[in-house]
Amino acid sequence: MAATLPTRHGSSWLFGLHAPDSGLVDEGGYTRKAVKRAQSLFRSGSAFDALYTVDAGFFKSTILLEDGRSQVTGFHMAGDILGLDGIGTDRHAIDMIALEDSAVWIISHSRLAHPAMQRQLQRVMSRELVRDQGVMALLGTMRAEERLAAFLLNLSQRFLARGYSSTDFHLRMTREEIGSYLGLSLETVSRLFSRFQDDGYIAVQQKHILIHHIAGLSGLLHREGH
Amino acid sequence: MAATLPTRHGSSWLFGLHAPDSGLVDEGGYTRKAVKRAQSLFRSGSAFDALYTVDAGFFKSTILLEDGRSQVTGFHMAGDILGLDGIGTDRHAIDMIALEDSAVWIISHSRLAHPAMQRQLQRVMSRELVRDQGVMALLGTMRAEERLAAFLLNLSQRFLARGYSSTDFHLRMTREEIGSYLGLSLETVSRLFSRFQDDGYIAVQQKHILIHHIAGLSGLLHREGH
DNA sequence: CGCATGATTGAGTCTTTTCAATCGATGTGG
DNA sequence: CCACATCGATTGAAAAGACTCAATCATGCG
Numbered sequence: 038m039a040a041t042l043p044t045r046h047g048s049s050w051l052f053g054l055h056a057p058d059s060g061l062v063d064e065g066g067y068t069r070k071a072v073k074r075a076q077s078l079f080r081s082g083s084a085f086d087a088l089y090t091v092d093a094g095f096f097k098s099t100i101l102l103e104d105g106r107s108q109v110t111g112f113h114m115a116g117d118i119l120g121l122d123g124i125g126t127d128r129h130a131i132d133m134i135a136l137e138d139s140a141v142w143i144i145s146h147s148r149l150a151h152p153a154m155q156r157q158l159q160r161v162m163s164r165e166l167v168r169d170q171g172v173m174a175l176l177g178t179m180r181a182e183e184r185l186a187a188f189l190l191n192l193s194q195r196f197l198a199r200g201y202s203s204t205d206f207h208l209r210m211t212r213e214e215i216g217s218y219l220g221l222s223l224e225t226v227s228r229l230f231s232r233f234q235d236d237g238y239i240a241v242q243q244k245h246i247l248i249h250h251i252a253g254l255s256g257l258l259h260r261e262g263h
Numbered sequence: 264m265a266a267t268l269p270t271r272h273g274s275s276w277l278f279g280l281h282a283p284d285s286g287l288v289d290e291g292g293y294t295r296k297a298v299k300r301a302q303s304l305f306r307s308g309s310a311f312d313a314l315y316t317v318d319a320g321f322f323k324s325t326i327l328l329e330d331g332r333s334q335v336t337g338f339h340m341a342g343d344i345l346g347l348d349g350i351g352t353d354r355h356a357i358d359m360i361a362l363e364d365s366a367v368w369i370i371s372h373s374r375l376a377h378p379a380m381q382r383q384l385q386r387v388m389s390r391e392l393v394r395d396q397g398v399m400a401l402l403g404t405m406r407a408e409e410r411l412a413a414f415l416l417n418l419s420q421r422f423l424a425r426g427y428s429s430t431d432f433h434l435r436m437t438r439e440e441i442g443s444y445l446g447l448s449l450e451t452v453s454r455l456f457s458r459f460q461d462d463g464y465i466a467v468q469q470k471h472i473l474i475h476h477i478a479g480l481s482g483l484l485h486r487e488g489h
Numbered sequence: 490c491g492c493a494t495g496a497t498t499g500a501g502t503c504t505t506t507t508c509a510a511t512c513g514a515t516g517t518g519g
Numbered sequence: 520c521c522a523c524a525t526c527g528a529t530t531g532a533a534a535a536g537a538c539t540c541a542a543t544c545a546t547g548c549g
Contacts, residue, residue, distance in 0.1 A: 125389030163351030177446035220403035
């Protein structure tokens with residue numbers, strides 16, 4: 038894995054290398070690219086020219102509908118692969134925006150050509166396909182309360198998998214972005230955070246989340262009677 | 264394309280070959296498999312052992328949530344690739360059910376190993392990823408009326424692309440399955456069909472759909488003010 | 490320190506769901 | 520070939536969930 042996909046591969050700032058204009062830094066055959074908060078890594082319609090893995094920071098992906106509405110379709114953190122949407126048509130279909138100052142590794146074309154990498158990429162895409170179907174199920178069948186509980190539990194798991202606390206973390210996105218992702222209004226998200234807090238499941242203070250009763254949140258998902 | 268993916272490749276019944284027990288028929292290096300209405304091509308949790316392309320008929324894919332609820336995540340017709348969800352984990356994540364007596368071509372492992380096929384597969388998966396994000400946007404941002412209009416227009420387009428009428432077709436799925444796919448109750452779907460008919464956009468008679476005013480349906484999607 | 494952005498909370502409205510009754514089509518067994 | 524059973528579709532009425540609009544509050548940045 039680590040041999041083919043450069044995931045959390047190293048820290049280029051240790052070398053004191055910087056190229057502020059392009060945001061590009063070359064290190065041991067890998068190229069690192071910095072993306073400042075609110076900047077895009079790529080945009081819908083732009084030519085597909087590379088895949089990336091998140092080295093540090095946090096991204097959102099958004100899709101723009103013909104009528105001007107847009108929706109957040111995912112949040113991405115260290116180790117996630119970005120840009121897969123561009124392979125099919127050689128143009129990106131989504132916008133990829135950094136939610137905080139971030140950095141990615143560029144996966145070079147030569148590296149992409151490796152058969153081992155191809156196989157791995159296929160697996161990543163397949164899992165992503167399955168993940169998306171899970172989100173579709175969330176949007177199609179769950180009520181607001183369940184959606185937000187599922188969202189928190191998912192974030193919690195992903196932080197845990199990366200060695201961070203699963204019960205004490207900082208949301209990188211706004212209520213509006215959460216709402217967009219979950220198909221809810223930002224007010225509903227805000228109200229539910231307050232309710233979860235009143236019910237003793239979590240403590241919220243703006244973007245800071247403390248999960249007190251993870252089983253309680255899980256319980257919201259497995260309730261009977263739908 | 265046609266050289267690597269066996270799409271609508273031939274009609275095995277012309278040869279009079281039949282193997283009713285397994286549903287398998289071998290023909291010129293391709294293997295055709297029949298799937299009767301309501302039967303599954305594969306099920307969630309079962310081992311992944313092949314990819315398929317639809318030769319004839321109609322399928323739905325459904326995902327089962329932990330709490331027992333399930334959701335239709337797609338409808339599939341001639342030429343579509345089935346089974347991509349199994350690549351990532353070597354187990355299928357969804358159920359694939361025939362909505363009418365159908366048949367698929369099995370894409371052999373030897374064929375899958377071809378580099379050209381690998382590249383094509385990658386592209387198919389990427390486009391599928393983008394399609395799923397479109398569905399997520401539909402579920403997240405559209406109102407019931409818009410969802411059903413988008414659904415009809417999508418079906419219409421896909422029939423057209425396959426050489427069938429885009430304005431006169433037979434729905435292979437029930438109102439409940441449409442509702443599940445669109446995140447609506449079956450009653451809402453039924454009511455909307457009636458409303459579209461009253462408004463002169465379509466004529467509905469059970470599963471038979473006649474589209475009278477395709478621009479009218481499109482107009483429902485591009486309305487201002489959300 | 491003031492302004493802009495994001496978050497919270499309330500009140501009223503609207504869309505969609507749920508529950509229920511009826512109708513229609515399809516297919517099976519007598 | 521018909522009666523009946525079953526499954527799917529339609530339609531109505533009431534209820535609930537989520538949204539919109541609006542006002543207020545907090546925070547962080549310049």
